[in-house]
Every structure is written in C-alpha cells, then in structure tokens.
Amino acid sequence: MTIESFFGLEEGESQGSAEAAEKFREQLKKNATAIKAMTGHQKKQKKKEEELAKILTAYIKDQSKSDMVFLIIRLLQENIPGAFILAVLLISDSRLEHELKVDLKSKNASDTTLTSFAGVASLPENVKAELNAWGDEILKAGLLRPTKTLESVLTPEHKLKSIVLDLIDYALEEYFERISMKFSEDKIRQFALLSIQSVLIKLKEEAKKQTDIEIIETPIE
Numbered sequence: 001m002t003i004e005s006f007f008g009l010e011e012g013e014s015q016g017s018a019e020a021a022e023k024f025r026e027q028l029k030k031n032a033t034a035i036k037a038m039t040g041h042q043k044k045q046k047k048k049e050e051e052l053a054k055i056l057t058a059y060i061k062d063q064s065k066s067d068m069v070f071l072i073i074r075l076l077q078e079n080i081p082g083a084f085i086l087a088v089l090l091i092s093d094s095r096l097e098h099e100l101k102v103d104l105k106s107k108n109a110s111d112t113t114l115t116s117f118a119g120v121a122s123l124p125e126n127v128k129a130e131l132n133a134w135g136d137e138i139l140k141a142g143l144l145r146p147t148k149t150l151e152s153v154l155t156p157e158h159k160l161k162s163i164v165l166d167l168i169d170y171a172l173e174e175y176f177e178r179i180s181m182k183f184s185e186d187k188i189r190q191f192a193l194l195s196i197q198s199v200l201i202k203l204k205e206e207a208k209k210q211t212d213i214e215i216i217e218t219p220i221e
Contacts, residue, residue, distance in 0.1 A: 049081075051099070052085060055096065055099070078163065080149075081141070081142075081144065081148060084142055084153070085167065086100065088164075088168055090102060090171075091130070091131070093178075094178070104133040107129065107130075107136075114135040114139065114202075115132060116131070116194050117131045117195075120191075127181070131191075134195070135195050138195075138199050139198075139202055139203070143203070146203045150203055165193070165196070168195060169192050172191055
C-alpha cells in the first residue's frame with residue numbers, strides 16, 4: 001500500500017497536481033483529528049481498566065463474589081474492553097455507581113437515548129428509566145471503541161457471545177434482588193437480550209461511520 005492509497009488518493013494523483021496536494025492535506029487533517037480522538041478514548045479506556053482492576057481486587061477478597069471474579073477474568077481473556085465490562089456491572093451494585101460517580105436513578109426517561117424497556121408492562125416507570133439509563137452507560141462505554149467492542153463481544157458469525165449474556169444476566173439478577181423484584185431465569189434472559197439489543201444496533205451504526213478511527217484501531221499486518 002502506498003501513502004497515497006492509505007489516505008484515499010488514487011495512484012499518481014498526488015504527483016504534479018495542486019488539487020491532489022490540497023486533497024492530501026485535507027486527508028492529513030482528518031486523520032490527525034481521528035488520532036487525537038483515539039488518544040482521548042484510550043485514556044478513558046485505561047482509566048476504566050484501572051477502576052475494573054480495583055473492583056476485581058475487592059471481589060477476590062469477597063468469597064461470595066468468586067463466580068463473578070471467574071466470569072470477569074474470562075471476559076478479559078476475550079479482550080472485551082474493561083469500560084464495557086464495568087458499564088454492564090454498574091447496575092448490579094449501588095456501591096459501583098457511587099465509586100464510578102454515576103447515578104442511574106437521577107436520570108429521567110427523557111434524558112436517555114435508549115427506550116429498550118418502554119413497552120415492558122411488568123416494570124414500573126422508575127425501573128424502566130433506570131434500566132434505560134443503564135443501557136446508555138453500556139452504549140457510552142462501547143462508543144469509546146465501537147469497532148473493538150463489537151469484535152470482542154460478537155462471534156465470527158456476528159452473534160452475541162454467551163459469556164457476555166451471562167454477565168448481563170448476573171447484573172440484572174443482582175439489581176432485581178436489590179430492589180426486591182422477583183423474575184424467573186427466562187424473564188431475566190429476556191430482559192438481558194432487550195437491554196443489549198439496542199446497544200449493539202447503535203454500536204454497529206456508529207462503527208460503520210468510523211473511517212479514519214477504524215483504520216487506527218485495526219492492527220497493521
């Protein structure tokens with residue numbers, strides 16, 4: 001690959017053409033912007049990974065969290081971003097909300113971009129709002145690196161990995177137990193699928209828009 005083709009120029013287009021030179025400069029500016037954005041995302045991702053490490057250390061000391069620790073380690077082995085794992089866990093424990101400075105209850109229905117639970121009659125409006133706010137946090141985490149997140153949470157056949165669904169199930173089970181609501185495992189799984197479906201759709205839409213950033217995220221062979 002030549003430098004011209006990397007920046008979207010046809011072979012020979014950059015030679016002896018003022019118009020091509022200007023196009024080349026514009027492409028450089030776009031890539032510089034993408035690199036700057038990517039650097040910011042990496043800093044945020046690193047911070048989230050450090051926060052996850054602290055939480056994981058605390059979980060290791062808690063015998064009741066042993067299954068959760070094992071699940072998180074498996075998720076990290078799948079290269080799933082720490083920010084995404086943290087966002088899913090967020091609703092499982094009010095202490096996490098406090099540590100991460102996120103208050104899901106304070107967000108009104110009008111503040112959320114997702115309406116995944118809008119039509120669920122079995123849930124009170126305040127619970128729907130909280131679940132939709134949670135979905136927003138998962139989406140926000142995924143948008144730090146949409147392409148990377150999608151590649152890690154989906155199988156080669158573009159199906160959601162079962163281990164990711166297990167994490168969502170766990171988070172929801174803990175949440176509903178905390179607010180004294182009882183649902184069957186099947187119902188929890190339905191809610192889990194509902195919560196992640198809209199997130200994945202929006203991540204796919206955003207990943208398609210990622211041109212320069214997507215190039216940066218993709219390893220060079």
